[in-house]
Amino acid sequence: MTEPLVTFRNVKKHFGDFVAVREMDLDIHTGEFLAIMGSSGCGKTTTLRMLAGLEAPTSGEIRIGGDLMNDVKPHERDTPLVWQSLALFPFLSARENVEFGLKMRGVDKDERKRRALEWLDRMEIGEFADRNITTLSGGQKQRVALARSLVMEPQMLLLDEPLSALDANLVIRMQAVLTRLQKELGITFVYVTHSQSEAFAMADRVVIMSQGEIAQVGSPKDIYRSPANRFVAEFVGRNNILGGTVISQSSETVSVSTTSGDFTAVAPADQRTTGSDLTFSVSADLVSVSIDQPDALNKVQCNVISEEFIGSVVTLFLESADGHEFKVQMQERDLIELDLRSGSQIWLSWLPENAHVLDGD
């Protein structure tokens, strides 16, 4: 494997008493689309700002292309950032905005005009080149912001929640634009977001952060199907999380006694100790529903509480006798056949191999 483009080693960032990032180790590879995801205050934006040189790490090392970057000023780096606020220069036209970075680098007038127009055309907003930035729509501004960064032909593009101000259908379109651009240019994208759908739709790898620490790094599929710990399981998607004590074990599986009943789960060897605590998650779309008691190893009877309809897929919220919340995701047409209403009693079941054992909390 080639050298990573960016390495974080033991990076910490404190703001006074507040710890924004603690002990971070992370490699970012050339040409990958990396999403850093977490709720607000988890340190994702601070991480990005450290990459751009807008914050200096309190301790640890950040290297880009092997060079130590800790104290390199922002303007001496090649790390253009697409800002959440876009931060377009309001008194300049679209073209002048795009030309700005080239101007600072001393590119001559004709050349920078040519390159700016080329990028504006590529972003399909060439016709607005001479318009004042304040007269453009949200989506058009977004494209100017992208062109302004990409015209610098960077090795790596940083994006800080760039789509958060757009409406839903525009977000989908811009996601397609971004993934296409990243593949065409072959450069590294580091994309910070709180939106799981954005991260999973675009990224090759996703970093989940929580309270200044990396909770898990992996492909969207890894993270979705095999959350490393309870935080990730709760943060990502619709997971049913159950915890209890191991009461017996076999060659591959364990039986776990929980408040909702006893369940069997496939568990790794080091987690198969009788008497120990164990937490596992079952993805909501891997749970089956039936009116009659099923012939299954893992089953629990629940009351229907409510349903959330988001198009073809529906999420059912249920409660077991002990008050534990369960979630089931199913096709809308399958739900109609069951003819459920609030308060209906149904059975949930899942296969032992679909129970994913989480690391201790």
Next chain:
Amino acid sequence: MKQNRLLNIILMIYVLCIFAFIFAPILFSLVFSFNSQRFPTIPLGNFTTEWYAKIFADPDVWLAARNSLIVSVSTALLATFLGFCTAYSDFRYNFRFKGPYLALILLPPTIPLIIMALAMLAWLSRLGLSGQLWSIILAHSVLTAPFAMAIIRLRLNQMDPDLEAAAWNLGSSEWQAMRHIIIPFCAPAIVSGLCLTAAVSFDEFAISWFVSGLNKTVPVIILEIVQGNIDPQVNAIGTFVFLTSMTLVILAQVFFISRQVKSHS
């Protein structure tokens, strides 16, 4: 609703009264500056530009006008520069005692002018700096810098705080970002600060009178004319001063408010 309407009428009358009190004397001064009679009495005499001709023929008035011009332009430049620096330091940095720092900067206009003038005289003469044209410039800069700072600070508060960092991110050094982003963004406020500080300095009497020595500015010469004799020249020169300051103040408003409306639309 009815009460509201009554209230509106009362408020309207109140505002009209304020305007009348402020502008009536100025209006009279304007009218009498074109009146041929020596004393301001009604009925009016004939229309005349005699008094204007007289003041424009007076070398002392010209000298005072020249002094005032030098003082107000220099003051405007110096005070706006100082105002910009303090506004920017407030925008950019967070530090301990920022509250007292800002309070201190905003202090000068709250001190009664006469006390400020006396203090300035005492201080400048101790330093051997009084009686010069630039003594007035220094004193006026202290007095007017807060106005410039207030306007520029307001403008900086409208700025997306990411804008400057975005410039760095695109390869600007801090100085380049200042030149290409901060100053252009603040330009309307800077022009408006220049106009306003020039206007305040042009009008200011007390400090000028105390520290000017023999270098009289226009307000100082007006007092001398009034002290000497009652002469409609004063009306003429007063009208001239009023129009100059009003123009500057209106320009300041035009530059600042029109931009604000634009950036909000």
